[in-house]
Amino acid sequence: MLTEPPFIAPQRFLKASEALAQVQRIYEQSIAHLRDAMRRFVAGDDTLGHVRAFYPLIRVKTDTVSRQGNAEGAGLSYGFVAGPGRFETTITRPDLFQAYYIEQFELLLYNHGVALEVCTSTQPIPVHFSFADNDHIEGTMDVTRRARMRDVFDLPDLAAMDDGIANGTFEPRAGEPQPLSLFTAPRVDYSLHRLRHYTGTLPEQFQNFVLFTNYQFYIDEFIALGRAAMADPASPYMAFVEPGNVTTWRATGPGVAPASEGNSPPRLPQMPGYHLVRADRSGISMVNIGVGPANAKNITDHIAVLRPHAWIMLGHCAGLRNTQQLGDYVLAHGYVREDHVLDEELPLWVPIPALAEIQVALEQAVADVTGLKGSALKSILRTGTVASTDNRNWELLPDNQPQRRFSQSRAVALDMESATIAANGFRFRVPYGTLLCVSDKPLHGEIKLPGMANHFYRERVDQHLRIGMRAVELMRERGRDQLHSRKLRSFAEVAFQ
DSSP states (O other), X not given: OEEOOOOOOOEEESSHHHHHHHHHHHHHHHHHHHHHHHHHHHTTOOOOOEEOOEEEEEEEEESOSOOOOOHHHXXXXXXXXXXXXXXXXXXXXXXXXXXXXHHHHHHHHHHHOOOEEEEEEEEEOOGGGGOOTTOOGGGGSOHHHHHTHHHHSOOOOGGGSOOHHHHTOOOOOTTOOEESSSSOHHHHHHHHHHHHHHHSSOGGGOOSEEEXXXXXXXXXXXXXXXXXXXXXXXXXXXXXXXXXXXXXXXXXXXXXXXXXXXXXXXXXXXXXXXXXXXXXXXXXXEEEOOSSHHXXXXXXXXXXXXXXXXXXXXXXXXXXXXXXXXXXXXXXXXXXXXXXXXXXXXXXXXXXXXXXXXXXHHHHHHHHHHOOOHHHHHTXXXXXXXXXESOTTGGGSGGGHHHHHHHHTTEEEEESSHHHHHHHHHHHTOOEEEEEEEEEBGGGTBOXXXXXXXXXXXHHHHHHHHHHHHHHHHHHHHOGGGTSOGGGOOSSOOSOO
């Protein structure tokens, strides 16, 4: 016996808000059906049969390659389909993505002048993705009962959440619709759950500008700046969120202590996240990704479903040129990819270009924070190629082979994460940038020693972080439309940003 909520047939909408309201109705009906059945199953009810519910689906049909929008929207690189045909995607979490979906729907209506169809899809919602936040009722079941879940509910199906669309390898079969979005609903849900696990914060807390670092020193400084901002009633940020969803709210007046809620976890998650929150989600999230390209790929795979406006790597690197000094900055304009974690998804022959909008903001931020200009600025800021490797001890390889390759590539710096973050930004159409700080010069006898490292951290971490935050301010002022350029779009792109 199959138990499922009533099917909602396709309905056509000419208003984005009405289409989203229908999406919300379908989603809430499906989630309520699964949650009710799960509660009964945990309580021991064996009369359920097989319980199934489905994601909402949105569809648009066009019969022409032309767009009806005027010059006002012509500059956007998204919001329209590539040509005539039928385009669909499943949708999840309309509560979380409400503003995002409204924008995408409005652009489709504006550019094509055709109705949006909304209905129940044929894609089942895995029961794990129906649980409410902090809902762990499955943990109360014994091993035998948990094993029976697959007989009663749909579990996550990896075949429904691969990245073929983003990778440019997806080809619909004859008669199948073309995609509207880079990610299917199950793929989005999977990443939302992973973000909670890895960062210790809810996806709702993530902001549209993300900073990555590979050192806890930067996080310590970000925490200090975040708490200081909350003590300032004039701060543009309304809250500061730490792992465990510990939230400190901005003070309401001079001399008033900031209010806070939540409890810190007994131990930090693998890649802890921190969020300086603005009401429109244009604040700053910062994640300590730790060391290595695997971590860098992992976290960006999941943050990408949130469709951030930009992400930037702020980390340490080995300076490869004798003229560099400890504490100098490197602004990456190209990458040597020896990280290997994305070779299958993004072949090495694909160039990862520098994005002018990010480069300009980072260079201006260095000038603003340091107060340097002209030749003085160039004396501490070098633009060049950054090599990223998955071998932390590359210096120990025989015959100097890595050194030769890095020299041939004209690399000026080396780290383990930057190329991965940039490449995944390119792959997922998320604007990216890299600003590194030279912490050692292994080719020139200046390796990291405790005394040198401590001095370096004291001198540079605060300044480096402030540069990253200043760059975000500059990008925010210039507007997101200047960031999402055509440079990240392929021949026949999906409509959703």
